[in-house]
Amino acid sequence: MSAAVTDVYAPGTLQEAVDRVLRVPDRHRTFTKDAAFAQETWAIGPALLEALLDHGLPHRGPAERRRFERTDLHNVSTWLNLPxxxxxxxxxxxxxxxxxxxxxxxxxxxxxxxxxxxxxxxxxxxxxxxxxxxxxxxxxxxxxxxxxxxxxxxxxxxxxxxxxxxxxxxxxxxxxxxxxxxxxxxxxxxxxxxxxxxxxxxxxxxxxxxxxxxxxxxxxxxxxxxxxxxxxxxxxxxxxxxxxxxxxxxxxxxxxxxxxxxxxxxxxxxxxxxxxxxxxxxxxxxxxxxxxxxxxxxxxxxxxxxxx
Incomplete structure (x- = not known):
């Protein structure tokens, strides 16, 4: 996890954000949104996205083609008060x-x-x-x-x-x-x-x-x-x-x-x-x-x- 991310978020905050979305069973996810969508729509930049992945954010595909559930990104962004x-x-x-x-x-x-x-x-x-x-x-x-x-x-x-x-x-x-x-x-x-x-x-x-x-x-x-x-x-x-x-x-x-x-x-x-x-x-x-x-x-x- 990058120093910039750890400077902003207290220990456990990112885990709380991920644990919250994990209350939703995986069968209800459709993995269609990419990292660009996470950043442009939900203000989740690359460093933060990697940190969230470290904490278990659901995704599919290899690093260069990762896909995410749109509601997971929405709810994580709101939980973290991202702009x-x-x-x-x-x-x-x-x-x-x-x-x-x-x-x-x-x-x-x-x-x-x-x-x-x-x-x-x-x-x-x-x-x-x-x-x-x-x-x-x-x-x-x-x-x-x-x-x-x-x-x-x-x-x-x-x-x-x-x-x-x-x-x-x-x-x-x-x-x-x-x-x-x-x-x-x-x-x-x-x-x-x-x-x-x-x-x-x-x-x-x-x-x-x-x-x-x-x-x-x-x-x-x-x-x-x-x-x-x-x-x-x-x-x-x-x-x-x-x-x-x-x-x-x-x-x-x-x-x-x-x-x-x-x-x-x-x-x-x-x-x-x-x-x-x-x-x-x-x-x-x-x-x-x-x-x-x-x-x-x-x-x-x-x-x-x-x-x-």
């Missing part, structure tokens, strides 16, 4: 959440939804249509198509940052110690895996909390839409509680992650505080992990969301 575009974007979202709460004013964002053809090579023209929630939950009249497949819209996100009462807090505590994790396809909806490893995406704990809320007589619903903060938005799932005539969003796994990554102060942002201010509700009870925001001739269209 990837993804990690920097998450930090912006955490800052936006805190800023919305401190000002007490709603956050307004200009978004561009840019969709690609859902089925390249099809006959006829594409027909792009945003989900109804894009108009229903935006500033009235702001949604407009600016070019084929591109839509501009203004989202108004409230600053409600209440700490939930004892009953709801007790419910949220069921998953508060789970770690936000990008799961490979084989376990992307596997609640048993998440319970055993405490690794979960945003969908699995949402479904668990909704089922338990129903059992406890707490009125809740499944919220889905976007995590919103410049420079872009990402698909997300969370739980919402009916309180005082409104639906108030909660996401204990996300808040725990922000705290672990040093993005928020856990004293100010405990797991049982609302995440209003960064979530834009577009759909309720979506059945899919990757739900549609824009459809093309009825099919889910690949989407990029820019935010300012």
């Amino acid at each position: 990837s575009p993804y990690f920097r974007a998450l930090a912006r979202k955490a800052r936006a959440l805190d800023a919305a709460a401190r000002t007490g004013e709603p956050h307004r964002h200009e978004l561009e939804l840019r969709a690609d053809c859902a089925e390249p090579g099809h006959a006829g023209e594409c027909a792009f249509v945003p989900v109804p929630g894009a108009a229903d939950h935006s500033e009235p009249g702001s949604l407009r198509e600016t070019s084929a497949g591109a839509f501009a819209v203004r989202a108004r996100l409230p600053s409600d940052s209440r700490v939930f009462d004892e009953d709801r807090s007790d419910l949220l505590s069921l998953v508060a110690d789970w770690e936000l994790y990008v799961l490979p396809d084989g376990v992307i909806e596997d609640e048993g895996f998440a319970r055993e490893t405490r690794l979960a995406n945003c969908l699995i704990p949402t479904r668990l909390l909704l089922r338990e809320a129903e059992r406890r007589g707490i009125r809740a619903r499944h919220g889905a839409g976007l995590l919103v903060a410049p420079p872009f938005g990402t698909l997300h799932h969370w739980v919402e509680f009916a309180l005082d005539g409104a639906w108030v969003p909660a996401d204990p796994v996300l808040l725990t992650a922000f705290s672990r990554w040093g993005m928020t102060d856990p004293a100010h942002w405990p797991y049982n505080r609302s995440v209003a201010g960064i979530v834009w509700h577009l759909l309720t009870w979506p059945p899919e992990v990757f739900f549609p925001v824009v459809r093309d001739r009825g099919l889910q269209a690949p989407l990029h969301v820019s935010v300012r």
